[in-house]
Amino acid sequence: MAQRSYLLLPINADEGFPQAFRLNFLDNAYRISLYVNALEGDQLWPDDYIFQLPKADAFMVMTVVREDPSGSTFLFRRKLVLDFEYEAAELAFVFRKMNVAKRNLNGIGAFGSEVIGGIAAR
Numbered sequence: 001m002a003q004r005s006y007l008l009l010p011i012n013a014d015e016g017f018p019q020a021f022r023l024n025f026l027d028n029a030y031r032i033s034l035y036v037n038a039l040e041g042d043q044l045w046p047d048d049y050i051f052q053l054p055k056a057d058a059f060m061v062m063t064v065v066r067e068d069p070s071g072s073t074f075l076f077r078r079k080l081v082l083d084f085e086y087e088a089a090e091l092a093f094v095f096r097k098m099n100v101a102k103r104n105l106n107g108i109g110a111f112g113s114e115v116i117g118g119i120a121a122r
Contacts, residue, residue, distance in 0.1 A: 004085070004092055006118025013113035016104040017060075022067070026090055026121055031072070033063040034115070036100050037079075045102050050112055053098035054081055060098050060115070064088055080117075092120045 010021055011034065018035035038051065038058035045051075051058045064076040066089070076088035086093045094117065101111035 004094075004120040006092075006094055006120045009093075009117040009119055011115045011117060013100065013104060013115045014108065014110045016106060016108045016113075017100060018106075023119070025119060028090075029067040030075075030091075031065045031067055034060060036060050036105055038105065047103060048111075049102040051098075051100045051102070053100060054079065060095075060100070062093070062117075064091065064093075087122055090122055092122050094118050094120075 009032065010023065011019070018033065020031060020033040023030045023032055036051065036053065036058060053060050060080045062076065062078060062080055066073045066075055075091070076086065078086060080095050080098065082095055082098065084094065095115070097114055097116040099112070099114045101113045103109060103111040104113040
């Protein structure tokens with residue numbers, strides 16, 4: 001299989017999670033949503049804690065919807081792991097880093113979060 005050339009997804013981790021954005025790619029519009037699922041009891045983690053995802057008690061989920069004039073088409077929803085290539089219809093995705101600060105869970109600010117993901121054509 002040929003190696004894909006991935007373009008960087010416009011994820012702004014300082015905007016916090018959940019987060020959603022529209023992306024024009026391959027002459028289509030897509031709505032991409034990301035959220036972090038962490039076990040209840042986040043008081044166990046100090047305020048400056050950085051989740052290095054995925055881990056046993058916390059992970060990131062991505063949803064992808066293609067938007068057409070005739071309506072929306074659900075393409076993908078998955079729990080994400082690092083360096084795994086996901087395929088969804090005409091798209092491929094990969095995530096290289098998912099570090100999310102506790103304060104960026106439902107919060108905006110520069111707290112050290114960094115999420116790097118890419119998109120490519122299949």
